[in-house]
Amino acid sequence: MSPAARRRPSPIADDGDELHFCSTCAFSDACLSQGYDKSMLADLHVLVEHVGPFHEGDHIFREGDDFQAIAAVRAGTVKTYVLDRGGHEQVLGFHLPGEIIGLNAIHHARYPCNAIALDTVVLCRFSFPQMALLAARMPGLQQQLFRLLSEDIGKAALLAGDYTADERMAAFLLSLSRRYAQRGFSASRFHLTMTRTDIANYLRLAPETVSRVLRRFQSDGLILIDRREVEITQMSALEQLGRSVLRD
Amino acid sequence: MTAIPPFDADLLRRYDRPGPRYTSYPTAPQFTAAFGDRQFMEVARVSNGDPIPRRLSLYVHVPFCFSPCFYCGCNRVITHDHSRAGTYLDRLVREIAAVAKLFDRDRDVIQLHLGGGTPNFLDAGQLGELVETLSRHFHFSDAEDRDFSIELDPRYVAAGTVEALAKMGFNRASLGVQDFDPAVQAAVNRLQSVAETQAVVDACRRHGFRSVNIDLIYGLPGQNREGFGRTLDTVIATRPDRLAIYSYAHMPQMFRPQRQIDEKLLLSAEDKLGLLKLAIEKLSGTGYRFIGMDHFALPEDELSRAQERGGLHRNFMGYTTHAESDLIGFGVSAISHIGESYSQNPRDLPSWEAAIDSGRLPVWRGMNLNADDTLRADLIQQLMCQNRIDIRLLETRHDIEFLSYFAEDLERLAPLVADGLVEISETFITATEHGRLLLRIIAGCFDHYLHLAQAEPARFSRVI
Numbered sequence: 001m002s003p004a005a006r007r008r009p010s011p012i013a014d015d016g017d018e019l020h021f022c023s024t025c026a027f028s029d030a031c032l033s034q035g036y037d038k039s040m041l042a043d044l045h046v047l048v049e050h051v052g053p054f055h056e057g058d059h060i061f062r063e064g065d066d067f068q069a070i071a072a073v074r075a076g077t078v079k080t081y082v083l084d085r086g087g088h089e090q091v092l093g094f095h096l097p098g099e100i101i102g103l104n105a106i107h108h109a110r111y112p113c114n115a116i117a118l119d120t121v122v123l124c125r126f127s128f129p130q131m132a133l134l135a136a137r138m139p140g141l142q143q144q145l146f147r148l149l150s151e152d153i154g155k156a157a158l159l160a161g162d163y164t165a166d167e168r169m170a171a172f173l174l175s176l177s178r179r180y181a182q183r184g185f186s187a188s189r190f191h192l193t194m195t196r197t198d199i200a201n202y203l204r205l206a207p208e209t210v211s212r213v214l215r216r217f218q219s220d221g222l223i224l225i226d227r228r229e230v231e232i233t234q235m236s237a238l239e240q241l242g243r244s245v246l247r248d
Numbered sequence: 249m250t251a252i253p254p255f256d257a258d259l260l261r262r263y264d265r266p267g268p269r270y271t272s273y274p275t276a277p278q279f280t281a282a283f284g285d286r287q288f289m290e291v292a293r294v295s296n297g298d299p300i301p302r303r304l305s306l307y308v309h310v311p312f313c314f315s316p317c318f319y320c321g322c323n324r325v326i327t328h329d330h331s332r333a334g335t336y337l338d339r340l341v342r343e344i345a346a347v348a349k350l351f352d353r354d355r356d357v358i359q360l361h362l363g364g365g366t367p368n369f370l371d372a373g374q375l376g377e378l379v380e381t382l383s384r385h386f387h388f389s390d391a392e393d394r395d396f397s398i399e400l401d402p403r404y405v406a407a408g409t410v411e412a413l414a415k416m417g418f419n420r421a422s423l424g425v426q427d428f429d430p431a432v433q434a435a436v437n438r439l440q441s442v443a444e445t446q447a448v449v450d451a452c453r454r455h456g457f458r459s460v461n462i463d464l465i466y467g468l469p470g471q472n473r474e475g476f477g478r479t480l481d482t483v484i485a486t487r488p489d490r491l492a493i494y495s496y497a498h499m500p501q502m503f504r505p506q507r508q509i510d511e512k513l514l515l516s517a518e519d520k521l522g523l524l525k526l527a528i529e530k531l532s533g534t535g536y537r538f539i540g541m542d543h544f545a546l547p548e549d550e551l552s553r554a555q556e557r558g559g560l561h562r563n564f565m566g567y568t569t570h571a572e573s574d575l576i577g578f579g580v581s582a583i584s585h586i587g588e589s590y591s592q593n594p595r596d597l598p599s600w601e602a603a604i605d606s607g608r609l610p611v612w613r614g615m616n617l618n619a620d621d622t623l624r625a626d627l628i629q630q631l632m633c634q635n636r637i638d639i640r641l642l643e644t645r646h647d648i649e650f651l652s653y654f655a656e657d658l659e660r661l662a663p664l665v666a667d668g669l670v671e672i673s674e675t676f677i678t679a680t681e682h683g684r685l686l687l688r689i690i691a692g693c694f695d696h697y698l699h700l701a702q703a704e705p706a707r708f709s710r711v712i
Contacts, residue, residue, distance in 0.1 A: 196296075
C-alpha cells in the first residue's frame with residue numbers, strides 16, 4: 001500500500017445488505033421514497049453489484065470502452081480524465097463516495113473518458129438499460145438521474161469562468177467539504193486523495209501555484225495542512241473567496 | 249523552564265542500560281532490503297504529490313578521515329590519499345543528479361548538513377564544487393533561517409577555508425574536541441591543541457556563522473575530574489552557542505577502532521557519572537540550557553528559543569528549528585527520511601560505488617512506516633523535543649484512545665513513574681527534571697520493536 005493511502009483510511013460507506021442500501025447510495029432516497037427497497041429492485045432485474053477493490057492507479061474504464069452500467073463510488077476517490085491530442089492529461093473531475101461515474105457515457109453507449117482509482121476504490125454498479133426502464137416507472141428515480149446529470153454538467157462549467165487562483169482553490173476545498181458533509185463525513189477535516197498535480201490540472205493552475213495559494217491560506221489562518229490532511233479553520237472566509245465560483 | 253536538570257547519581261546508575269538514541273523511530277535495525285531503489289522512487293513521487301510538498305533537508309556524508317580516533321563509532325575510512333576525495337566527489341555529483349530528478353524543483357532546500365568522517369577532508373575547492381552541484385540540482389531557500397552546517401575537524405582546517413565556507417552559504421559549524429587533556433588525547437589518538445581549535449571558532453565568528461557547536465565526550469580512557477574540568481572551563485570560555493556532551497560507548501565488538509583502546513584506562517561507571525555531574529554543574533553555572541539528549545545551548549540560541557515556543561524538531565542531523573522536512577541523504581551510509589519512510593545507502597564504500605557506477609540509485613535498505621510506527625515516531629519526537637507527550641494531540645492526530653492503545657507501554661512506564669522520572673496527568677506525560685537525562689529510557693518504553701527483540705542485548709550503547 002502506498003504511504004499516502006495508509007495515513008488515514010478514506011471514508012467508507014456502511015455496507016448495505018439484501019434489504020438495505022449502503023449509507024452513501026446515490027439512489028436509495030429516490031427508491032425508498034417510492035416504496036422500493038433493495039429486494040424489490042432485484043425483482044425488477046436491476047442488477048446492483050459491488051465491484052472492486054481497485055487499487056491506486058488501476059483503471060476502472062478507459063475511453064472508448066463499451067458502456068453498460070453506471071457506477072456509484074462506495075469508497076475511495078475516482079479521477080476521470082481525457083488525453084488531449086498531445087497526450088497531455090486533462091482532469092475532468094474527482095468522484096467521492098456516493099457520487100456517480102459514467103453519466104457522460106449514456107449518450108454514445110461508450111465511455112468518453114478514462115476513470116482511474118486514486119486510492120482503494122469500491123464501486124456499486126447498476127446495469128444501465130434496466131435502470132433506465134425502472135426510471136420510467138419511478139418518477140423519483142428519474143428526477144434523481146436528471147439531478148445527477150445536471151450536477152455533473154454544472155460542475156465542469158463552474159471552473160470555465162475567469163476566476164483567480166485563490167477563488168478556484170477556495171471553491172475546490174469548499175466543494176470537497178460540502179460533498180463529504182452531504183454523505184455524513186466531516187466538513188472541516190478531510191484527506192486529499194488527489195495529488196497536487198491533479199488538483200492543479202483540474203483547476204487549470206500550475207502545481208507551484210496550488211502550493212503557493214494553499215501556503216497563503218494557511219498563513220492567513222483559513223486552513224491547516226499536514227501532508228494530505230486538510231482542516232478548514234475559517235469556513236466563512238473560505239466561502240467569501242469561493243462564492244463567485246460556486247454561485248452561492 | 250529549560251534549566252539544567254539536577255543530577256541524581258543513584259537514579260542514573262539504576263537506569264544506565266543499553267538503549268537506542270532514537271535519531272529515528274523505528275531505529276535502523278528495522279530497515280530491510282525489501283525497500284530498495286524502486287520504493288525510494290515511489291516515496292519521492294508520493295511526497296511531491298502533497299498539496300504543499302515539504303521542503304527539503306540535504307545531508308552529505310564524507311567518510312574519510314586522515315587519522316583514526318579510537319573512540320569512533322561512525323562510518324569512516326582512514327586514508328592519507330587525498331585523491332580519494334576527488335573520486336568520491338565525482339560519484340557524489342552523479343548521485344545528486346540522479347536523486348534530484350525525483351523531487352519537484354519548487355521544493356526549497358531549507359537545511360544542508362555535511363557530516364562524516366571529516367567533511368573537511370575535501371578541500372575548499374571540492375566543498376565549493378559540492379555545494380555548487382547541489383545548488384544546480386535543487387533550489388536553495390533564500391530564507392533568513394536556512395541552516396547550512398558542517399562538521400569540522402579543527403586539526404585540518406586550512407587557512408581561508410572558513411571564509412570560503414561562509415561564501416558558499418554555510419552559517420553553522422560543529423567542531424569536534426572531545427577532551428583537551430593531553431593524556432586522554434594520547435589514549436584516543438586525537439592530538440588537538442586549544443589554539444588550533446580557538447582559531448577555527450574565531451574564524452567562524454569573524455565570517456558571520458550564526459552558531460558554533462562543540463562536541464565533548466565523557467567516559468573516554470584516562471579521563472579524570474581535573475583534566476575534564478579544565479577542558480570544560482576552556483570550552484565554556486570560548487562561549488560556543490551550542491554544546492554536545494556525549495557519553496562514550498565502549499563497544500569494541502561493534503566498532504573496530506575501539507579495539508585499540510587500552511581497556512585498563514576505561515572509567516568505572518561511578519567515575520563516568522562523576523564527569524557528567526561535573527559537566528552539568530559547570531554548564532548550569534555558566535548559563536547554558538539543557539535542550540535534551542546530550543545537547544546544551546545558550547539561552548539566546550535559536551534552539552533554546554524554539555524549545556520555549558514548542559517549535560523544536562529533531563532529525564538524523566540533530567535538533568533543528570525547522571518544521572518537518574523531507575530529508576535526502578547522499579554518500580556512503582547516508583540515511584533519507586522521505587514521507588513516511590526511511591532508507592539508507594550502503595555502509596561500505598565499494599557497494600555504494602558499485603551502485604553509482606552501474607547507474608542505480610544506491611539504496612541499500614529501508615522501510616515504509618505503518619500507522620503504528622508513525623504514531624510512535626510522533627510520540628518519541630515530542631518527548632525528545634518538548635520533554636513531554638501531548639496525549640490529546642496524539643489522540644486527534646492519530647485517531648486513537650491513548651490509554652487503551654498504550655496500555656502495555658504504560659505498564660512499562662510505571663516503574664519510571666514510581667522513581668520520579670515521569671509524571672502522568674490526564675493530558676500530558678512529562679519527563680521530570682530527573683527524567684530529562686534519561687529520555688532514551690522513557691522513549692524505550694514506547695518502542696514496539698525493542699520489546700519484540702529483547703533477545704539481542706548489546707546492539708545499542710548504554711544510556712549514560
